Amino acid sequence: MKRSVSHAVVLVFALCSIGAKKCAPGSGQSSQSSNKSFCYMDPPVGCAAYCKARDTVEFTPACSHVSAGDRELLFELTVMNRVSEEYAQGNQVCPEADLSFFLTPCQLDIVPQEWPNQDHEFCQPVPPGCPL
Numbered sequence: 400m401k402r403s404v405s406h407a408v409v410l411v412f413a414l415c416s417i418g419a420k421k422c423a424p425g426s427g428q429s430s431q432s433s434n435k436s437f438c439y440m441d442p443p444v445g446c447a448a449y450c451k452a453r454d455t456v457e458f459t460p461a462c463s464h465v466s467a468g469d470r471e472l473l474f475e476l477t478v479m480n481r482v483s484e485e486y487a488q489g490n491q492v493c494p495e496a497d498l499s500f501f502l503t504p505c506q507l508d509i510v511p512q513e514w515p516n517q518d519h520e521f522c523q524p525v526p527p528g529c530p531l
Contacts, residue, residue, distance in 0.1 A: 450500070
């Protein structure tokens, strides 16, 4: 039922131009300080878009996590709509694979939200920002 993760068209500098605030690999990274897993978030922790190959945008496997919901869908739709806009303007998208650059939901002002009523005795809250 989950949408296909392979999508066509996006170039690294186009991704930066579509609203990303920080386009450096690993920006906003955080380390897990506990043995507990992160609580469920929408979009899930680690969800991001990247150039898998020439003219191919893909979303990380985390985007398909069970906790993905409306905010994750908004992220994918926003990326693909903006990619389509760039493509319509004649801009090439993803001139080559770049597995070191990730565009996160936070970079498009889609702030992950923790699912309600989770027991923090069993999961740890996600740190602020975009831990990828």
